[in-house]
Amino acid sequence: MTSRTLYDKLWDAHVIRDYGDGAALLYVDRHLLQETSTHQSFVSLRESGRTARRAETHLAVPDHAVPTDSRGGSIDDPLAAAQISALKKNAADFGLHYIDLEDARQGIVHVIGPEQGFTLPGITLACGDSHTSTHGAFGALAFGIGATDCATVIAAQCLVQQKSRTLEVRLDGTPQPWVASKDYALALIGAHGVGFAAGHAIEYRGSAVEVMSMAARMTLCNMSIEAGARVGMIAPDDITFDYLRGRPFAPQGEQFEQAVAYWRTLSSDADAVFDRSITLDVGTLAPYVTWGTSPQDALPITEKVPDPKDAPNEGEARRWARALDYMGLAAGQNLTEIAVDKVFIGSCTNGRIEDLRIAAEVARDRRVARNVQAIVVPGSTAVKRQAEAEGLDRIFIEAGFEWRHSGCSMCVAMNNDRLAPGERCASTSNRNFEGRQGRNGRTHLMSPAMAAAAAIEGRLVDVRELVS
Amino acid sequence: MTPFTALTSKVLPILEDRIDTDIIFPARFLLLMQRAEMGRYFFADQRIAPDGSQRAHPANDPRYAGAQILVTGADFGCGSSREQAVWSLVSFGIRCVIAESLGEIFAANCLRNGVLGITLPRPVIDALAAVEDPVTVDLEAQEIRAVGTAFPFSIPAAHRERLLNGWDDIDLILTQEGDR
Ligand code: SF4
Numbered sequence: 001m002t003s004r005t006l007y008d009k010l011w012d013a014h015v016i017r018d019y020g021d022g023a024a025l026l027y028v029d030r031h032l033l034q035e036t037s038t039h040q041s042f043v044s045l046r047e048s049g050r051t052a053r054r055a056e057t058h059l060a061v062p063d064h065a066v067p068t069d070s071r072g073g074s075i076d077d078p079l080a081a082a083q084i085s086a087l088k089k090n091a092a093d094f095g096l097h098y099i100d101l102e103d104a105r106q107g108i109v110h111v112i113g114p115e116q117g118f119t120l121p122g123i124t125l126a127c128g129d130s131h132t133s134t135h136g137a138f139g140a141l142a143f144g145i146g147a148t149d150c151a152t153v154i155a156a157q158c159l160v161q162q163k164s165r166t167l168e169v170r171l172d173g174t175p176q177p178w179v180a181s182k183d184y185a186l187a188l189i190g191a192h193g194v195g196f197a198a199g200h201a202i203e204y205r206g207s208a209v210e211v212m213s214m215a216a217r218m219t220l221c222n223m224s225i226e227a228g229a230r231v232g233m234i235a236p237d238d239i240t241f242d243y244l245r246g247r248p249f250a251p252q253g254e255q256f257e258q259a260v261a262y263w264r265t266l267s268s269d270a271d272a273v274f275d276r277s278i279t280l281d282v283g284t285l286a287p288y289v290t291w292g293t294s295p296q297d298a299l300p301i302t303e304k305v306p307d308p309k310d311a312p313n314e315g316e317a318r319r320w321a322r323a324l325d326y327m328g329l330a331a332g333q334n335l336t337e338i339a340v341d342k343v344f345i346g347s348c349t350n351g352r353i354e355d356l357r358i359a360a361e362v363a364r365d366r367r368v369a370r371n372v373q374a375i376v377v378p379g380s381t382a383v384k385r386q387a388e389a390e391g392l393d394r395i396f397i398e399a400g401f402e403w404r405h406s407g408c409s410m411c412v413a414m415n416n417d418r419l420a421p422g423e424r425c426a427s428t429s430n431r432n433f434e435g436r437q438g439r440n441g442r443t444h445l446m447s448p449a450m451a452a453a454a455a456i457e458g459r460l461v462d463v464r465e466l467v468s
Numbered sequence: 469m470t471p472f473t474a475l476t477s478k479v480l481p482i483l484e485d486r487i488d489t490d491i492i493f494p495a496r497f498l499l500l501m502q503r504a505e506m507g508r509y510f511f512a513d514q515r516i517a518p519d520g521s522q523r524a525h526p527a528n529d530p531r532y533a534g535a536q537i538l539v540t541g542a543d544f545g546c547g548s549s550r551e552q553a554v555w556s557l558v559s560f561g562i563r564c565v566i567a568e569s570l571g572e573i574f575a576a577n578c579l580r581n582g583v584l585g586i587t588l589p590r591p592v593i594d595a596l597a598a599v600e601d602p603v604t605v606d607l608e609a610q611e612i613r614a615v616g617t618a619f620p621f622s623i624p625a626a627h628r629e630r631l632l633n634g635w636d637d638i639d640l641i642l643t644q645e646g647d648r
Contacts, residue, residue: 036499079500160640162624227545228543431488435491
């Protein structure tokens with residue numbers, strides 16, 4: 001048998017019908033649903049009189065539109081309340097698992113899927129959300145879809161998909177203190193551009209990946225979509241299996257050990273050939289921040305805001321100039337001179353317990369700068385409770401951070417957590433697009449350690465200097 | 469789904485690169501649930517000023533009123549998977565997007581909604597964007613005809629067949645796989 005990559009193996013294992021030309025009908029093992037991308041799916045299912053083919057393979061949870069300032073009462077925004085209650089009703093009518101807003105298991109889909117053991121190695125997993133690539137950290141073939149495809153998964157349990165080319169991203173070296181997988185992702189996209197992985201499924205490998213926690217792997221795979229890749233994956237190993245053992249939706253007991261035996265076969269063959277390959281030595285990296293309105297506008301914090309004169313081509317020069325204008329920045333300014341109004345620590349990229357521990361380490365015995373509003377939004381209610389059990393909430397609150405309930409919050413600004421026009425935010429989320437955190441809001445992406453440091457200093461700062 | 473065979477219309481040129489779905493349909497309007505309303509918020513933050521007045525934008529320009537063909541740059545529709553971006557485009561009146569490249573999930577969402585997505589090299593994009601007369605996009609012949617010139621394009625055979633017939637995925641799958 002010819003040698004195959006991890007992606008090839010998962011693809012082959014799920015093909016129901018091969019249409020040729022790389023198109024195939026692919027079986028979907030599991031499906032996550034959130035309130036904002038699925039309402040229309042159920043409208044069309046009802047119109048065509050369809051039911052769920054395998055109801056037990058779906059898990060629905062509200063996250064995008066939920067308020068984070070209080071929990072348990074009624075939701076002020078009538079549109080958000082309607083969307084959340086529609087999800088609950090849709091799940092009930094179609095017999096799908098549903099996690100309520102007040103449930104201890106609630107959280108961002110891409111945080112709770114792994115937490116509940118719903119995400120497993122070797123499966124195909126779809127969700128009406130582009131950051132579904134996150135789940136590839138477990139060696140799953142996981143990809144984002146639109147609302148029509150969500151309906152197709154519910155009714156038919158499969159999807160017509162086009163096979164991607166494969167891209168190996170090798171990360172080697174030992175990072176400097178305070179440099180982590182968010183910095184790796186920003187460095188990669190900064191160096192190669194947002195489209196560098198378009199049409200490709202990424203597999204992250206190398207010595208730096210092998211030692212990463214599941215949280216760090218999820219951050220990396222999460223950001224794959226910002227590089228244009230719908231899929232980002234990592235071969236499962238003992239770190240993966242240890243994470244999953246005992247989780248509610250994972251196999252239990254003897255079945256778990258059988259599953260592990262299979263999961264161990266899920267890696268690219270030694271002589272497998274990728275369509276493309278790039279490498280990064282993480283040992284040389286400083287912490288990264290973005291200065292513009294695309295994730296590729298990323299630089300080490302030690303740099304200056306770039307000058308459109310130095311752009312690689314005319315189109316980029318125009319885009320840079322526009323980004324500087326939108327961001328209210330001047331070419332040549334030190335990145336560390338950029339003052340912030342708000343700080344957001346959370347999201348499916350960096351809202352896990354490991355992220356909050358790092359941010360708390362920076363916040364401990366320090367104070368949030370005057371005039372800065374800093375919020376910490378755990379990625380799930382379980383993360384929130386774990387953090388509280390460890391006393392992290394006290395550290396944050398004593399430092400002047402707001403301690404919130406879980407949800408997407410200021411990553412997407414569908415609730416009240418948003419930037420006012422012109423406000424500037426240090427954010428651990430994944431998109432610095434125009435308007436993403438509120439109309440005319442200005443976003444700088446960075447790691448949790450860097451965002452916490454920005455909250456303390458009231459400006460972008462090299463966390464290594466703050467803590468030394 | 470409405471079949472797509474051929475379409476003749478003016479083009480709407482929005483020539484920037486990397487227009488993401490947050491720009492096409494800003495997140496705060498995702499709370500709306502009626503597809504037919506979504507065209508009002510197509511490029512909302514670029515088209516509508518905070519006071520509700522109209523900004524200078526190609527989609528507000530009377531010269532392009534009624535255009536059903538959007539001509540745009542690289543990575544159009546990258547970012548969020550929100551199908552609302554496609555619904556707003558359809559509700560605004562667009563049936564065909566011609567771009568240098570398309571975000572992958574966005575391209576799939578177009579196909580699911582009977583919108584023809586075509587990718588062509590930048591010089592062709594620039595040429596088409598400059599055409600003021602109606603342009604014909606012929607999916608059967610896989611060519612675009614504009615002011616006496618024919619520009620060939622191609623899309624995967626399976627996609628073409630689906631658009632030409634207006635097939636819906638669920639019907640297609642359940643019929644083909646011989647169950648229900
Ligand atoms: S946290 Fe942000 S990126 Fe992640 S699922 Fe929510 S809105 Fe999407």
